[in-house]
Amino acid sequence: xxxxxxxxxxxxxxxxxxxxxxxxxxxxxxxxxxxxxxxxxxxxxxxxxxxxxxxxxxxxxxxxxxxxxxxxxxxxxxxxxxxxxxxxxxxxxxxxxxxxxxxxxxxxxxxxxxxxxxxxxxxxxxxxxxxxxxxxxxxxxxxxxxxxxxxxxxxxxxxxxxxxxxxxxxxxxxxxxxxxxxxxxxxxxxxxxxxxxxxxxxxxxxxxxxxxxxxxxxxxxxxxxxxxxxxxxxxxxxxxxxxxxxxxxxxxxxxxxxxxxxxxxxxxxxxxxxxxxxxxxxxxxxxxxxxxxxxxxxxxxxxxxxxxxxxxxxxxxxxxxxxxxxxxxxxxxxxxxxxxxxxxxxxxxxxxxxxxxxxxxxxxxxxxxxxxxxxxxxxxxxxxxxxxxxxxxxxxxxxxxxxxxxxxxxxxxxxxxxxxxxxxxxxxxxxxxxxxxxxxxxxxxxxxxxxxxxxxxxxxxxxxxxxxxxxxxxxxxxxxxxxxxxxxxxxxxxxxxxxxxxxxx
Amino acid sequence: xxxxxxxxxxxxxxxxxxxxxxxxxxxxxxxxxxxxxxxxxxxxxxxxxxxxxxxxxxxxxxxxxxxxxxxxxxxxxxxxxxxxxxxxxxxxxxxxxxxxxxxxxxxxxxxxxxxxxxxxxxxxxxxxxxxxxxxxxxxxxxxxxxxxxxxxxxxxxxxxxxxxxxxxxxxxxxxxxxx
Numbered sequence: 001x002x003x004x005x006x007x008x009x010x011x012x013x014x015x016x017x018x019x020x021x022x023x024x025x026x027x028x029x030x031x032x033x034x035x036x037x038x039x040x041x042x043x044x045x046x047x048x049x050x051x052x053x054x055x056x057x058x059x060x061x062x063x064x065x066x067x068x069x070x071x072x073x074x075x076x077x078x079x080x081x082x083x084x085x086x087x088x089x090x091x092x093x094x095x096x097x098x099x100x101x102x103x104x105x106x107x108x109x110x111x112x113x114x115x116x117x118x119x120x121x122x123x124x125x126x127x128x129x130x131x132x133x134x135x136x137x138x139x140x141x142x143x144x145x146x147x148x149x150x151x152x153x154x155x156x157x158x159x160x161x162x163x164x165x166x167x168x169x170x171x172x173x174x175x176x177x178x179x180x181x182x183x184x185x186x187x188x189x190x191x192x193x194x195x196x197x198x199x200x201x202x203x204x205x206x207x208x209x210x211x212x213x214x215x216x217x218x219x220x221x222x223x224x225x226x227x228x229x230x231x232x233x234x235x236x237x238x239x240x241x242x243x244x245x246x247x248x249x250x251x252x253x254x255x256x257x258x259x260x261x262x263x264x265x266x267x268x269x270x271x272x273x274x275x276x277x278x279x280x281x282x283x284x285x286x287x288x289x290x291x292x293x294x295x296x297x298x299x300x301x302x303x304x305x306x307x308x309x310x311x312x313x314x315x316x317x318x319x320x321x322x323x324x325x326x327x328x329x330x331x332x333x334x335x336x337x338x339x340x341x342x343x344x345x346x347x348x349x350x351x352x353x354x355x356x357x358x359x360x361x362x363x364x365x366x367x368x369x370x371x372x373x374x375x376x377x378x379x380x381x382x383x384x385x386x387x388x389x390x391x392x393x394x395x396x397x398x399x400x401x402x403x404x405x406x407x408x409x410x411x412x413x414x415x416x417x418x419x420x421x422x423x424x425x426x427x428x429x430x431x432x433x434x435x436x437x438x439x440x441x442x443x444x445x446x447x448x449x450x451x452x453x454x455x456x457x458x459x460x461x462x463x464x465x466x467x468x469x470x471x472x473x474x475x476x477x478x479x480x481x482x483x484x485x486x487x488x489x490x491x492x493x494x495x496x497x498x499x500x501x502x503x504x505x
Numbered sequence: 506x507x508x509x510x511x512x513x514x515x516x517x518x519x520x521x522x523x524x525x526x527x528x529x530x531x532x533x534x535x536x537x538x539x540x541x542x543x544x545x546x547x548x549x550x551x552x553x554x555x556x557x558x559x560x561x562x563x564x565x566x567x568x569x570x571x572x573x574x575x576x577x578x579x580x581x582x583x584x585x586x587x588x589x590x591x592x593x594x595x596x597x598x599x600x601x602x603x604x605x606x607x608x609x610x611x612x613x614x615x616x617x618x619x620x621x622x623x624x625x626x627x628x629x630x631x632x633x634x635x636x637x638x639x640x641x642x643x644x645x646x647x648x649x650x651x652x653x654x655x656x657x658x659x660x661x662x663x664x665x666x667x668x669x670x671x672x673x674x675x676x677x678x679x680x681x682x683x684x
Contacts (some may be wrong), residue, residue: 189559
């Protein structure tokens, strides 16, 4: 209980409150502008937060992470252009509603569903944390190794239809992380005699290149475009009443969000598709899905907003990020020497509670902000895309250069920017590279530290948690093979689908 | 089964033009890197396999080569979509902006953060095709806001420009600290 108070006390500071407001309202705006998403914003702000207190920096980044999806629903519904990647499914039912003259209804429903999902996710996080505090100390080196390995396997398998591409990019990430001086044996790895490679390839330089610079290049090389959303009329609170008629869908979708958000490597897309499928299967009007079904909209928005809180669970409890944004936040912890993992729950539980409260507050702030300022936002998002590209380029410079004032970093980052642009244009995933880099580092360190205690390979899985994790890995691989065989037997023709055309936001 | 089907179809993506070029490039890159493993990593005699400095580069590059080969195979077997080289040209176009970015980063320590940023914003806006006074003023104002926010307010670690040294005494100190 006193930890709860300590957590609340952490937030009762003017700089934390300011960070919370800047993060949540900034996040909504960033989410609402098609062309910049939370990944771009967090990558740019990351180095700037290093000089702030951990709680201040984390609240701001968490604010952007948790609120961008609220904002992203606005252009998804009004102009059929998702503001962030995870709002793609929202446009499926939201835009047809706008075409039927129900834009206001769709927006207010999306906000209410998002709020429901967000609060549900935090509720689960708070309820689960005593359990986590019990289980987390049972995670030793080999358990964390296996969990990180599972994360890599899942991030590859989650990219259905692109497994080879996702696999090669994840491996590329693991490789990047090995470049430089090996910390244990002091031998050079892939430095080719260049001194700038000895210290390794910095994660933030890569992140800024792959997410921010690539986006700037993408916008600058594409034709100029001005998103034009029409204002809507009516009270925004009406969605809450309508949501109450679909509590079941909203809750199940949020639950999918929580479960898949916790599992490293899966995240919003999988959660959305599963809850969307569920909503359609159990709906009284399944034929409306894709043509303006309120249930489809709710399923999509509730699922994606439940993810951020849940994604904090593996990050805080094990130090294993499940997707790109939490991977970026991990570096904030490292810079301040707060190492997430089992010890965090024992030594810094107040920080954990502080983050929970910040998450609740941010959902409330965003909801209130949106109830009054949706039409203002429709004006703000009219930034021409190429101009946005110019601004992202200028802001990325702050991010890369402030790390250590190195021109070499800028060049490396620019190279990754071009790589990111190619991946975006080819509709190939970027996230596996980042997760490969972060999880690859964890895998290497943890396997090494587990080694001395392993006499035979079976010692790896002779503890309960490690055995469970190992079984899950085997199960996941087996299930994947089974689906492949089924698919082959069914002789299913190739179904072209552009739904994942979402890397570009 | 039908549920599995719906899920699969939702997750599928199709190949864009130019995919095969990327597949070739990445395969060549991984084979080249793998071929350098003897020179670029060490193998300590007597140490355990998993603790070798060569172990993870070998695993990652090995698998990367395998995955790239399959990706290339998939690309080669897929129906060809027109516009491959047009797509590659659009990748090359990105190098121009990468050049702009590096030039900007190169000039900041000499020209000072504020003047370089304002000039860069205006120049790049012109390059992007904006001619109206409204857009150019917007570029100037936004770049000033960015500089004030990051350098003066957040005190982010950025070099102060050599050009400020030529300013008169009082102003010089002010510019060096805040812009």
